[in-house]
Amino acid sequence: MGIHVGIIGCGSITKYRHAPEYKANPHVDEIVFFDRNKGRAKQLAEEFGGSVANTLEDLLNDPSIVAVSDCSSNEMHHFYTPKALLNGKHVLCEKPLAISVEHAMKIVEAERQSGKILMVDHNQRFTKAHQKAREMIKNKELGEVLTFRTTFGHKGPESWSVSKSNSTWFFKKERSYSGVIGDLGIHKIDLIHWLLEDEIEDVHAFHGALDKVNEHGNPIEVPDNAVAILRTKKGYLGTASFSWTYYGAEDNSTTIYCQKGIIKLYHRHDAQLIIEMKDGTKINYELEHMQTNDNQMKTGVIDAFIDCIIHGKTAPVTSKEAITSLQVVEKILAQQG
Numbered sequence: 001m002g003i004h005v006g007i008i009g010c011g012s013i014t015k016y017r018h019a020p021e022y023k024a025n026p027h028v029d030e031i032v033f034f035d036r037n038k039g040r041a042k043q044l045a046e047e048f049g050g051s052v053a054n055t056l057e058d059l060l061n062d063p064s065i066v067a068v069s070d071c072s073s074n075e076m077h078h079f080y081t082p083k084a085l086l087n088g089k090h091v092l093c094e095k096p097l098a099i100s101v102e103h104a105m106k107i108v109e110a111e112r113q114s115g116k117i118l119m120v121d122h123n124q125r126f127t128k129a130h131q132k133a134r135e136m137i138k139n140k141e142l143g144e145v146l147t148f149r150t151t152f153g154h155k156g157p158e159s160w161s162v163s164k165s166n167s168t169w170f171f172k173k174e175r176s177y178s179g180v181i182g183d184l185g186i187h188k189i190d191l192i193h194w195l196l197e198d199e200i201e202d203v204h205a206f207h208g209a210l211d212k213v214n215e216h217g218n219p220i221e222v223p224d225n226a227v228a229i230l231r232t233k234k235g236y237l238g239t240a241s242f243s244w245t246y247y248g249a250e251d252n253s254t255t256i257y258c259q260k261g262i263i264k265l266y267h268r269h270d271a272q273l274i275i276e277m278k279d280g281t282k283i284n285y286e287l288e289h290m291q292t293n294d295n296q297m298k299t300g301v302i303d304a305f306i307d308c309i310i311h312g313k314t315a316p317v318t319s320k321e322a323i324t325s326l327q328v329v330e331k332i333l334a335q336q337g
Contacts, residue, residue, distance in 0.1 A: 004029070004031075006062070006089070007044075008056070009034075011071065014033075019033075038054070056080070066090060066309065067089055075099050082107055082109075093118065095121050099177035120318070122190040128288045134195050137258075148192060148236060149240070152184040152252050153251050157171075171220040172221065179207075181223055181329050184242045185242035192238065198233055201231055203332055204228065205229070211245045228240045
């Protein structure tokens with residue numbers, strides 16, 4: 001018999017990522033949906049051939065459900081994920097792990113008590129171009145890393161969320177907490193940590209609500225843009241920019257500058273990894289397209305999570321790593337304006 005999974009929260013991340021990837025996984029044969037808005041849960045259950053849990057307790061007390069995706073809004077992760085873990089479920093939690101490191105520690109304690117797998121959905125690690133780049137950096141194929149720059153921006157979550165309106169929870173301080181930094185920025189922070197096998201230590205940053213307004217026409221309470229200068233523990237220097245106001249094509253690119261050349265990631269659609277050597281040699285790798293809000297593709301996250309459950313493996317993205325990235329988010333937020 002295949003694995004039964006539950007999904008808490010039936011917004012866009014469930015509709016476009018978690019549900020279709022569970023549906024496609026050969027080891028999963030039942031998806032149970034729960035949302036405080038029961039209509040959303042019913043809609044996705046019909047779309048993906050699953051069933052609906054009437055209450056959170058129904059889902060968590062169902063002994064046939066062995067794993068849960070926590071796809072709730074940021075402020076609920078430290079409520080739902082510990083409950084699921086302590087009810088004996090393995091959990092895949094959406095990023096950021098929590099709205100703060102303090103709240104994240106409650107999740108880690110539940111993970112420790114339960115002995116269950118907790119994986120965090122930092123999905124940029126799973127793209128072929130990023131994996132190839134990490135291998136090249138690890139093998140010092142271009143010498144030592146010197147500096148880096150990374151960006152992640154699109155036109156904003158209101159165009160992606162279920163409601164398609166400025167009332168989206170992403171714009172609410174009490175629900176999102178960190179705005180674009182915790183939404184898009186944390187992806188690139190985790191990616192830099194993972195690519196370089198290092199941690200960002202020093203942060204100098206500016207952030208603000210430059211253009212987005214809420215449903216009342218007032219500036220949103222969280223940053224829609226952030227720009228940071230970063231230094232890692234190993235001494236690499238870099239810059240990062242995160243934006244909800246890239247009102248054209250999405251930009252999800254990273255550049256690593258090394259002693260012998262440059263690694264360019266997702267600068268071009270037809271060459272996701274470009275190597276430009278000091279001597280003028282250029283190598284283009286066409287590996288796979290980057291998943292974007294407009295181009296939904298398989299992330300590989302769900303398959304990795306299910307593989308961990310079946311084979312008892314350690315999660316490829318741990319809570320400890322997620323907290324390390326969350327600490328950087330807090331350092332950026334602490335630098336007002």
